[in-house]
Amino acid sequence: MAEPVVEIRGLRKEYAGRKGHQVADLDLTVPEGEVHGFLGPNGSGKTTTIRMLLGLAAATRGSMSLFGVPVPSRLPEVVGRVGAVVESPKFSPSFTGRQNLLLLARSVGVPDARVDAAIETVGLRGREQGRYKTYSLGMKQRLAIAATLLKDPRLLILDEPTNGLDPAGIREVREVIRGLGEAGVTVLLSSHILAEVQQVCTTATIIGNGRTLATGSVASLIGASTSHRVVAPDLAAARTALAAAGLSATEDDADGLLVATEQPGEITRALGEAGVWLTELSPIGGDLESTFLSLTERDRMGGTER
Amino acid sequence: MKRLVGVELTRLRWRRAAVVLMVLGALAAAAIFIGTVVTTSEQSLDDLVDDYGSVVTDEYDDCLEHPRRHGVLDDTLPDDELATACERQIALGWGHDDLDLGEQREGSGVAVVVLLTLALLLAGTTFAGHDWNTGSMANQLLFEPRRARVWGAKLAAVVVAGGAVALAVLLAYWTGLYAVASGRDLPIPEHAVSAAYKQAVLGAVLVAGATGFGYALTMLLRSTVGTLGLLFGSGLVGVVITQALGFVEAERVMPWGNFTAFVVGSYRYYDYDGCFATGYEAGCDAAVVLHRSDGSVYFLVVLLVVGALSLLSFRRRDVP
Ligand SMILES: Nc1ncnc2c1ncn2[C@@H]1O[C@H](COP(=O)(O)OP(=O)(O)O)[C@@H](O)[C@H]1O
Ligand SMILES: [Mg+2]
Numbered sequence: 001m002a003e004p005v006v007e008i009r010g011l012r013k014e015y016a017g018r019k020g021h022q023v024a025d026l027d028l029t030v031p032e033g034e035v036h037g038f039l040g041p042n043g044s045g046k047t048t049t050i051r052m053l054l055g056l057a058a059a060t061r062g063s064m065s066l067f068g069v070p071v072p073s074r075l076p077e078v079v080g081r082v083g084a085v086v087e088s089p090k091f092s093p094s095f096t097g098r099q100n101l102l103l104l105a106r107s108v109g110v111p112d113a114r115v116d117a118a119i120e121t122v123g124l125r126g127r128e129q130g131r132y133k134t135y136s137l138g139m140k141q142r143l144a145i146a147a148t149l150l151k152d153p154r155l156l157i158l159d160e161p162t163n164g165l166d167p168a169g170i171r172e173v174r175e176v177i178r179g180l181g182e183a184g185v186t187v188l189l190s191s192h193i194l195a196e197v198q199q200v201c202t203t204a205t206i207i208g209n210g211r212t213l214a215t216g217s218v219a220s221l222i223g224a225s226t227s228h229r230v231v232a233p234d235l236a237a238a239r240t241a242l243a244a245a246g247l248s249a250t251e252d253d254a255d256g257l258l259v260a261t262e263q264p265g266e267i268t269r270a271l272g273e274a275g276v277w278l279t280e281l282s283p284i285g286g287d288l289e290s291t292f293l294s295l296t297e298r299d300r301m302g303g304t305e306r
Numbered sequence: 307m308k309r310l311v312g313v314e315l316t317r318l319r320w321r322r323a324a325v326v327l328m329v330l331g332a333l334a335a336a337a338i339f340i341g342t343v344v345t346t347s348e349q350s351l352d353d354l355v356d357d358y359g360s361v362v363t364d365e366y367d368d369c370l371e372h373p374r375r376h377g378v379l380d381d382t383l384p385d386d387e388l389a390t391a392c393e394r395q396i397a398l399g400w401g402h403d404d405l406d407l408g409e410q411r412e413g414s415g416v417a418v419v420v421l422l423t424l425a426l427l428l429a430g431t432t433f434a435g436h437d438w439n440t441g442s443m444a445n446q447l448l449f450e451p452r453r454a455r456v457w458g459a460k461l462a463a464v465v466v467a468g469g470a471v472a473l474a475v476l477l478a479y480w481t482g483l484y485a486v487a488s489g490r491d492l493p494i495p496e497h498a499v500s501a502a503y504k505q506a507v508l509g510a511v512l513v514a515g516a517t518g519f520g521y522a523l524t525m526l527l528r529s530t531v532g533t534l535g536l537l538f539g540s541g542l543v544g545v546v547i548t549q550a551l552g553f554v555e556a557e558r559v560m561p562w563g564n565f566t567a568f569v570v571g572s573y574r575y576y577d578y579d580g581c582f583a584t585g586y587e588a589g590c591d592a593a594v595v596l597h598r599s600d601g602s603v604y605f606l607v608v609l610l611v612v613g614a615l616s617l618l619s620f621r622r623r624d625v626p
Contacts, residue, residue: 055451056444057624075451084448090441095320100442107313107449147445 003068005155005186006030006053011062013048013210022048023210026062030155030188030203035181037197037204037218038190045210046190047087050159054084066155080108083148084157088164089140093133097124097143100132105150118146122176138169145176156180156187162196174200175272198264199281219263228264230257231280232271241274242267256280310455314463321436324429328471331425335418335475342414343486346405351393354400366396405487407480407498411505412570418479419472419509419569423516426468430520433464435530444625453621457525461518461613468517469510476506508598509569515609522609522616554579558596561604568601 008028014021023045030036040046051057053064055072064071066078091100101115119128122142127135135143141161148156158177162170177200181187191197197204198218205215214221229252232238242249242259247270252258259267264281271278318324354362369376369392373383378391403409437443437460450456480502487494524533548556557563557575567573573596581590 051624054448056447058622072451079448079451082448086444086448090445092317092321092436092440092442094322099320103313103317104445104449106316107310107446109309151449 003032004029005032005067006036006188007065007068008049008053009063011049011052011064012060013045013052013057014060021060021210023052025211026207027212027215028205029215030186032186033184034203035177035187035189035201037201038188038207039194039197039204040190040192040207042192044192044207046192046207047159048210049207050084050086050157050188050190054082054086054157056086080151081154082157083151083153083155084159085141085144085148085161086157086159089144089147091132091140091143091147094131096129096131097135097139097146098128100143101128101147101150104147108151110150114150118149121149122146123172137164138166138172141165141169141173142176145173154185156185158187159190160192161189162191162193171277178268178272195281198283199268202265218265227258227260227283228267229280229282230259230267230271230278231255232257232276232278234276237274238271238276241270241276244274245270307455307459310450310459311462311466314459315467318433318463318467321433323432323436327425327429327432328467331422331429331471332475334421334425335479338414338418338421339479339482342405342410342483346402346486348490349397349401351396354396358400362396362400365399366392369395404492405483405490406492407483407487407494407502410483411502415479415502415505415509416566416569418476419505419512420565422472422475422509422513423565426472426513426517427520430464430468430517431524431533432530434460434521434524435533438524438528438626439530441626447625454617457617457620460525461521464521465514465518469514472513473506473510476509477503480506505569512565512568512605515605519609519612522613525620526612526616552579557594558600563596564601564604566601567596568598568605571598572596573601 006028007030008026011023011026011028012021013023026045026049028038028049038046038049048057052059053066053071055075058072066075066082069078071078091097095103098115098119101118102112105112105115116128119125122145124139124142124146127139132140132143145158145161156177161177162173165173174196177187177189181200181202189197189201201218203215203217204221206213206221230238230242230249235255235257239249239257242257245266247259247261247266249257249259261267264283267281268278349357351362351366365376369378370388373379373381373388373392376392376395378388378395380391383391437446446456447453484494484499484502520533523536524530527533527536544556544560547559551559554575554577563573563575575594575596576592577594578592580594581592
């Protein structure tokens with residue numbers, strides 16, 4: 001089996017002046033080529049973990065590696081292959097989007113042409129000469145993703161990239177992530193939104209209170225769910241697209257379809273390729289949600305050691 | 307590393323507040339230049355009358371009648387030459403002093419270095435403060451995680467920029483004064499010119515250090531406001547130290563004397579208490595002189611301590 005792209009063992013973080021841990025005994029493995037969900041409620045330690053992985057914060061204990069190289073000690077060797085957006089993107093507000101990207105590009109020595117290519121990719125062409133502070137949240141997020149593309153990364157680490165975006169922005173960002181995943185980039189996507197992980201990711205790790213609670217393929221975490229409910233503005237088109245992809249779809253009610261598959265990814269892919277928008281995709285009898293809730297609940301009630 | 311320094315220089319060039327501060331420093335120097343040129347200009351009798359009124363004309367009339375009283379010793383002069391001689395004597399007494407590069411080195415030249423120091427210290431501060439205030443430091447470290455390099459590249463950029471701006475301004479300042487003095491046909495000793503340029507270089511070195519100091523301190527405190535607060539606070543602490551040690555004893559550890567010693571070459575203060583303590587023997591010399599070497603050591607120590615703390619904390623602490 002290929003070396004995992006991200007490997008974290010027994011990670012712990014204590015902040016000076018705060019009692020207890022913020023992250024404790026956390027394990028995380030991201031296999032190559034997967035879009036891996038890093039799922040946990042707010043405050044469970046996702047950002048803290050990612051910041052330690054990227055050398056922005058020091059771990060109290062534990063070992064981490066990227067592409068099999070121990071970090072942060074040898075982070076400079078692999079950082080060129082890692083693109084990351086941590087929390088809300090932050091750039092110099094008085095510089096234009098393009099200026100911000102140029103400075104980053106030059107600091108790693110990639111040609112300026114790459115900047116314009118990245119701007120094109122995230123759809124900011126025409127707005128790149130505006131000051132960063134005039135950007136909408138969605139544009140800021142897309143600029144941050146453009147910044148990660150400067151390096152042509154093999155691993156993308158995205159910390160709650162859809163936070164605060166409007167529905168259109170969320171859809172765009174999720175599509176970009178799916179596209180990158182299909183292009184072979186390994187993605188670590190942190191989120192507190194179950195549906196997001198379900199829609200975008202192939203594998204996932206669930207954490208609560210700084211601990212790993214469960215990990216595996218999204219399908220296995222969902223467990224019993226064998227069918228999904230699909231709501232789309234154009235149900236007829238959706239049904240045609242699903243049929244073309246070999247999925248059986250039956251009418252659930254006036255505005256929904258029932259699709260028999262364990263893999264929600266198949267549904268989104270089929271609809272995405274046919275250009276049909278989804279407004280809802282939920283597992284029927286699926287218990288990722290209940291798994292998630294029960295795991296994090298149990299952890300909050302019993303597993304505390306503070 | 308060269309690439310990183312280049313990036314930081316660009317970042318500095320695009321940073322409006324830093325550029326504005328540099329321009330302000332240059333404008334302040336220009337203002338002092340104009341002031342110096344004006345306050346050393348030749349003045350006619352009419353100018354002096356405008357400034358001081360009839361005392362000047364009274365004295366002039368008195369000179370025409372009693373030339374010797376006013377220092378015109380040759381009383382056989384014809385009327386027109388006597389008038390010129392009296393005018394010159396009046397101008398000597400009431401008018402501006404001539405432009406003297408040696409005097410300016412201890413006067414306006416120091417003032418220019420002081421203002422450049424303040425402006426560029428603030429420029430170094432806002433440069434680093436901006437990275438922290440906007441949170442873009444984390445973003446930069448995702449591209450270059452070797453923190454010592456990042457710290458060093460930013461330091462190099464501010465020091466180079468601060469030194470270059472100061473050197474350009476100071477060279478222009480002294481070249482300008484030299485040109486004015488030559489234009490006025492004033493005698494200019496050779497060594498006065500070389501001493502002026504030497505001071506320009508030393509001043510630029512000091513300003514470069516101050517820019518680096520502002521940067522390093524802000525990298526340590528992680529906010530522009532924090533640095534300004536600390537500098538203001540240390541002003542107050544300075545007052546306390548002065549009160550506690552006594553004004554004279556505090557001279558050695560306060561910036562001003564060391565600053566002057568470094569820029570001008572020496573700084574003299576008088577420690578009469580020291581003489582009293584030894585019973586005030588006849589001939590006790592109360593003068594204490596700080597030399598350029600004292601000033602150099604003082605600023606070098608301050609820079610190294612702040613720089614080391616700044617680099618160490620930047621390498622170790624979590625970046626928000
Ligand atoms: N700089 C910090 N100092 C002290 N505590 C912090 C700091 N950053 C985060 N925390 C705490 O660590 C915990 C985990 O936070 P975080 O990693 O941001 O969670 P998440 O990203 O999963 O929402 C929270 O309890 C938070 O309050
Ligand atoms: Mg977070």
